[in-house]
Amino acid sequence: xxxxxxxxxxxxxxxxxxxxxxxxxxxxxxxxxxxxxxxxxxxxxxxxxxxxxxxxxxxxxxxxxxxxxxxxxxxxxxxxxxxxxxxxxxxxxxxxxxxxxxxxxxxxxxxxxxxxxxxxxxxxxxxxxxxxxxxxxxxxxxxxxxxxxxxxxxxxxxxxxxxxxxxxxxxxxxxxxxxxxxxxxxxxxxxxxxxxxxxxxxxxxxxxxxxxxxxxxxxxxxxxxxxxxxxxxxxxxxxxxxxxxxxxxxxxxxxxxxxxxxxxxxxxxxxxxxxxxxxxxxxxxxxxxxx
Amino acid sequence: xxxxxxxxxxxxxxxxxxxxxxxxxxxxxxxxxxxxxxxxxxxxxxxxxxxxxxxxxxxxxxxxxxxxxxxxxxxxxxxxxxxxxxxxxxxxxxxxxxxxxxxxxxxxxxxxxxxxxxxxxxxxxxxxxxxxxxxxxxxxxxxxxxxxxxxxxxxxxxxxxxxxxxxxxxxxxxxxxxxxxxxxxxxxxxxxxxxxxxxxxxxxxxxxxxxxxxxxxxxxxxxxxxxxxxxxxxxxxxxxxxxxxxxxxxxxxxxxxxxxxxxxxxxxxxxxxxxxxxxxxxxxxxxxxxxxxxxxxxxxxxxxxxxxxxxxxxxxxxxxxxxxxxxxxxxxxxxxxxxxxxxxxxxxxxxxxxxxxxxxxxxxxxxxxxxxxxxxxxxxxxxxxxxxxxxxxxxxxxxxxxxxxxxxxxxxxxxxxxxxxxxxxx
Numbered sequence: 001x002x003x004x005x006x007x008x009x010x011x012x013x014x015x016x017x018x019x020x021x022x023x024x025x026x027x028x029x030x031x032x033x034x035x036x037x038x039x040x041x042x043x044x045x046x047x048x049x050x051x052x053x054x055x056x057x058x059x060x061x062x063x064x065x066x067x068x069x070x071x072x073x074x075x076x077x078x079x080x081x082x083x084x085x086x087x088x089x090x091x092x093x094x095x096x097x098x099x100x101x102x103x104x105x106x107x108x109x110x111x112x113x114x115x116x117x118x119x120x121x122x123x124x125x126x127x128x129x130x131x132x133x134x135x136x137x138x139x140x141x142x143x144x145x146x147x148x149x150x151x152x153x154x155x156x157x158x159x160x161x162x163x164x165x166x167x168x169x170x171x172x173x174x175x176x177x178x179x180x181x182x183x184x185x186x187x188x189x190x191x192x193x194x195x196x197x198x199x200x201x202x203x204x205x206x207x208x209x210x211x212x213x214x215x216x217x218x219x220x221x222x223x224x225x226x227x228x229x230x231x232x233x234x235x236x237x238x239x240x241x242x243x244x245x246x247x248x249x250x251x252x253x254x255x256x257x258x259x260x261x262x263x264x265x266x267x268x269x270x271x272x273x274x275x276x277x278x279x280x281x282x283x284x285x286x287x288x289x290x291x
Numbered sequence: 292x293x294x295x296x297x298x299x300x301x302x303x304x305x306x307x308x309x310x311x312x313x314x315x316x317x318x319x320x321x322x323x324x325x326x327x328x329x330x331x332x333x334x335x336x337x338x339x340x341x342x343x344x345x346x347x348x349x350x351x352x353x354x355x356x357x358x359x360x361x362x363x364x365x366x367x368x369x370x371x372x373x374x375x376x377x378x379x380x381x382x383x384x385x386x387x388x389x390x391x392x393x394x395x396x397x398x399x400x401x402x403x404x405x406x407x408x409x410x411x412x413x414x415x416x417x418x419x420x421x422x423x424x425x426x427x428x429x430x431x432x433x434x435x436x437x438x439x440x441x442x443x444x445x446x447x448x449x450x451x452x453x454x455x456x457x458x459x460x461x462x463x464x465x466x467x468x469x470x471x472x473x474x475x476x477x478x479x480x481x482x483x484x485x486x487x488x489x490x491x492x493x494x495x496x497x498x499x500x501x502x503x504x505x506x507x508x509x510x511x512x513x514x515x516x517x518x519x520x521x522x523x524x525x526x527x528x529x530x531x532x533x534x535x536x537x538x539x540x541x542x543x544x545x546x547x548x549x550x551x552x553x554x555x556x557x558x559x560x561x562x563x564x565x566x567x568x569x570x571x572x573x574x575x576x577x578x579x580x581x582x583x584x585x586x587x588x589x590x591x592x593x594x595x596x597x598x599x600x601x602x603x604x605x606x607x608x609x610x611x612x613x614x615x616x617x618x619x620x621x622x623x624x625x626x627x628x629x630x631x632x633x634x635x636x637x638x639x640x641x642x643x644x645x646x647x648x649x650x651x652x653x654x655x656x657x658x659x660x661x662x663x664x665x666x667x668x669x670x671x672x673x674x675x676x677x678x679x680x681x682x683x684x685x686x687x688x689x690x691x692x693x694x695x696x697x698x699x700x701x702x703x704x705x706x707x708x709x710x711x712x713x714x715x716x717x
Binding site for chain 2: 002003007010014113119120128129130137138139140143217222254255257261263
């Protein structure tokens, strides 16, 4: 029973990390119908930003979360205005957007090699190895914090999308951009804001990841892969679905250790992905329009 | 919506492929010492690749320092004596980006395009495993100090020579020290083991070393025997098994990033075993900085070389002095030492062959017996082990003052090891 409780806690905390990584990717795809391959690049950039702010200014990573997210938000808007808006909309822009954003990711990654070298970096704070007891299990304070931030982001996104004009506009654009133009919603502006928001969420995920793992310029690749799995499982364009899918993926991965060798647990998520695509091609929660 | 889902799923699959191959897409960095021109006939061209970017970049940089020092030393002495004539040596060094396929294709380029006469190997078992195939196919002497798995040397290759003693021997060195502590009454008899190993040839050899020792001595019982994927992020479930097992010894085999991630989660989960080891990792400064000195105390590691050997081995002292003079008094780690010694072994074989004939140099490498900076003071490539060195390991233990003295073998020891871990139960 004790072991079961520990696995449950491990699953829930891992789900927080997965959800944080996936929100931004799901949001951008849900509205712009663009697969943002640079999501991985911004995860990496967020990790380095947190590390640099901590090393140079002594800023705690959780305190720098807002700063990094705001800067990344504007980086996202800039990327949209400079590059993404030139792409054809819808399916016609699919391949181009993949190539373009993959290119941006490669540029970011190589810039990181130039600036920070390929060495692993680690962000160490006074609470990096601090733990608190939950029942019989000792749980990392960092992991709990990451989970807490994941919940806050979920609430923030929910409120933004359901209670604000901007959020309602985002949902409307996700449903039918042409009709939005007819009723006076500035579609291009909404696209830019959404891309900025998704980019900010990616960098926030990277920042949180940097508090848990060593990282180098290749950081973000594996995280992007997990994000894809979560977003597809949850159903495209569903924020709550993303969170639940993250939990399902984490539970399956963590509990898989009871029945299969540990090195195979990472593959379990992809098996789950294939099963869901066969059984429920629209994802576990089908189509939602961001809410 | 189904189409959209499928597009996204396809992206996931494509990205999975990219994840494996992306390092290959980076431009290999040309970092040749002296550039990469056609051979002039008056110098000896030697080719090598190292992981100067990618996951193993840090250690690749260390090997580069070792190679460069050996080349500088040889050239400052006027070059290598070949048939009575001194010839300078030139290294053409390329970045294999920590990718297997790149390491193999660049070796092919060095041999067939840059026309190097001999090859020095890259770092990390998986890369050496792939690259050595190219050397063997092209009949070119290939000396490496970065591949330890026995799988590399069990293929019957004639042109491949390795300085890293097998990982099985590494595990055995740790177990011998543990055994001595057990005999001394410091550890229970029988003792229980939680064994985690990375799912690579390196990890499999480590596992084999530990389990065979346990089977042979009958004084150990392996309670957990699990592997993990290289570059893992979340070890909490795996460490949960270790915790539940309440084993006396926690023995893992991991590369540096995994050691840092796993040890952080190990400490956070409140685990404490009487003996704690991550195989060859443990004493790295980077780990102490990333985890805090307190959190790496009493970690046991077995390595192929230690700067402390300089106290008893004149060759090692000469290397340490040379390295410190060149690098602002920085103390070398085993990576630089192995790089240096790898190049020196090739130089010695060329001198003994008295020509640049590949076959002659290969024969001299096979019969090589040279005074070495390695533990034991002698380097050979025994044919019975597939031309893999079996130089002994030194076992180190991290102490609370931040030092990592040698605790075994007895003839090299600079301090006495401590077991059980005094931090447990505090």
